[in-house]
Amino acid sequence: MNLGGRHGAALRGEVVKALGERGLREALASGVLEQVFRGVLIHSADSLKLGTRAHAALLAVDESAVLSGPTALALHGLSAAEGLPVHITVPYSSGVRSKAGLVVHHQDFEPSDVTEIDDLRVFELDLSLAESLCGKDSRTAFACLDEALHDLSPKRAQALRQAVFVRLSGRRDRRGVHRARMLAHLATGKADSPPESFLRLVVVEAGFPVPEAQFEIRTIDGRSLYRLDLAWPAVRIGLEYDGFAAHEDRAEYDAERDARMAGRGWIMIRASAADLRDPTRLLAELRQAFERRSGSAKTRAGNANMRTGRAKTREEG
Template sequence: MGRRVVKEGLARGVLAQPWRSVVVHAADLLKLPTRAQAALLAVGRPAVLSGATSLYLHGISAADDTAVHLTVPYSRRVKSRQGLVVHRAEFQPSDVLELDGLPVFSLDRALADQLCDGDKRTAFAALEEALHNLAPEQRGILHTNVRDRIIDRHDRRGIHRAQMLLALATGEAESPAESVLRLIVVEAGLPVPVAQYEIGTVDGRKLYVLDLAWPELRIALEYDGYAAHEGRQDYDAERDARMAARGWITIRATAADLRDPRRLLAELRGAFERRTA
């Protein structure tokens, strides 16, 4: 294009320069694959997209991070910069695969790394989503592969946390928010709830499916996502009343409770105290 055309494009906002020496079409800057390719150009090879970036390119929506994460060998001296997070670790060619022309860590390697040193909630939700996307008979294979990756890590930091999160994951959650809600409850010291618990009629028909439940105490925890529950307040209230007639306590959580769970946990503990008194 030539220096003059590039400078004019940058001045008019047609082009953008996310990092030094890399220019992209400004209209494509919000697309993760474009930013990922730009990051690889800025850092140079060898490098592989990793962490949340790798997981998102694998189709894991829970790993939505505006920054691009990539990993380089310990021998390279590359610094992180705004919007670009550089990790250092050793990896083999067998750890890397190509998605849409981009080098990314395999799903089990990316999950293991995220469980050990990524954001805890994002890592757990990503693992749950990855398991949920598989057929039930295939979940055990991914679970085993991630476990082996964690055990074989040279960097031992975060391994105990990763093993705890892996043991808690079932793949039953219907959304990342439900996964985060389950993690919040368990970390607060409450018993591990059953995910997607079915309530049936006397003749065996499925009546309701509860997000989280403690069946022996008949306590249910439902997540009210905005999109799924918009305009459904009357239906939810009627459902809660029918569940109450069956002896269930239903507690509802929203996105605000994920940010600050104190109200939710107080209500849950109150329900447990009533049922265990």
């Protein structure tokens, strides 16, 4: 049976018209269909599909509901966002409340704030980003902004960033706005994956200088040699994120590259998914690297002062 067009969700009454009460009971008893929200049915095989769940959520509320938050970001194609459970926003006047599998937000909005993606009512990308940057999971929202900027031309990327700033300036609820503006400034669109965005945010929030993303190491004649995920070129410290596949398949290559970078005077540090969950080890190693650089700089300055002092002594003699 085809439920609800392209997304496969339908109101109970529509299913009864197609199957009859007995047919509906049999479909539910056999597990072919399931009721995800009161009065809304889907095929059990589609229960984990975002589009199906999102459509079901809209049917469970009314036409005033709009998909928002991480659900909207996921529907906009941003892989860093977890679309489930479904998030929707309804006007303040609505009495709808959150329930299992459905997170309800209350906020007044304009028709111009809403777009359609695959026939689903969704908040516009800039509004979805601004709202999420002010929310509890601003780290994921930051990765989503980085991802959204990634494939845009500089002009379009600047336009999106500016649109996010405008949304933040117009928020009635000012909670989280200051941090959201900082995150919007920090996003570069250069990260190749959400974990790289998470990593950049971790080191900045730990108090380290803002690193350069996707920093190119070039040969004397200008050829691109390596590209570092994050780097502090002034002190020659590089930071690379190793996903599981990279760690398993490229360990030998990465070790050789790190050795070559050490020969060029760089300190290379590697981070893993475990470091994103608990960055204690990573931050300690990074702190040691900066202390080494600071010590080297002091030593060079001291040597220079000694040479200057000896030169003055000879002149006075």
